[in-house]
Amino acid sequence: MLIDTHSHLYGEEFSEDIEDVVARARDAGVSKIFLPNINADSIEPMLTLASRYPGYLYPMMGLHPEDIGDDWHDVLDSMESLLSVPDNPYIAVGEVGLDYYWDRSRYEEQQEVFARQVAWAIDYDLPLMIHTRDAHRELVDVLNEQIKNCKSSTRKLSGVFHCFAGNVDEAEELLGFDGFMLGIGGVATFKKSALPEVLRSVVPLYRIVLETDSPYLAPVPYRGRRNESAYVAATAKRIAEIYDVSEAVVHEITSQNALLTFTKAR
Secondary structure, eight states, rough: OOOEOOOOOOOOOGGGHHHHHHHHHHTTTTEEEEEEEOOOTTHHHHHHHHSSSSSEEEEEEOOOOOGGGGGHHHHHHHHHHHSTTTSOOOOEEEEEEOOSSOOOOOHHHHHEEEHHHHHHHEEEEEEOEEEEEEEHHHHHHHHHHHHHTTTTSOOOEEEEEOOOOOOOHHHHHHHTTTTTTEEEEEGSSSTTHHHHHHHHHHOGGGGEEOOOOOTSSSOOTTTTOOGGGGGGGHHHHHHHHHSSOOOOHHHHHHHHHHHOOOOOGO
16 A cells, blocks of 8 residues: 655646546555645645545645745635635645745745644644745744644644655754654655665654655656656655665555544545
């Protein structure tokens, strides 16, 4: 059993062959696929696709940091109204976070938006799917501040630091957040990636989950192609080599990790 914890299969990149994409994922042993939302426009296609494959595709709700516009207050209000509905289908708050790689013009706004969505995770007892790029220190600061502000809550933050590709120090700092996993995808298979050594050095297998981030970051031997959920098996193979265990062990432990984190998908 494999679980792809991060895939944007509702995107236009899959509009022509989504049935084949899902069939290939099933054939590769993928038992569940989690769908992070990115903005207001992606909600409908995400929910429509998830409804076609109940018990296989699981949606999340969140506003991606690169999709913050001038109307972000209204967008967040609308998203929170969906999260507040009893028995809603959302298994996590995501994809949320901070990204200063291309643009720092919304430096403070990104942190405000992220902080509000972290509060949702506490209020609605959901894990977080966190995106971060060129913002490690700010990410840690926002999380620590929210944890401090919510000490009275009996609910604890949990989730995934999506697409982790940092160094040893960053890995150790993120693993200091109990209840969080590192999301590992195609980067671990890249020839010049330093990630394998970081994983071997400080990251136990019971603290990672597998992901594709489809259609992006396809693993070797598919690098350069459109990524899809079936390719998570290639990442699992590389993880088995890194930890010197069987692929079956990687499948079992990472799937257990995913279900431990995303309890609504059990």
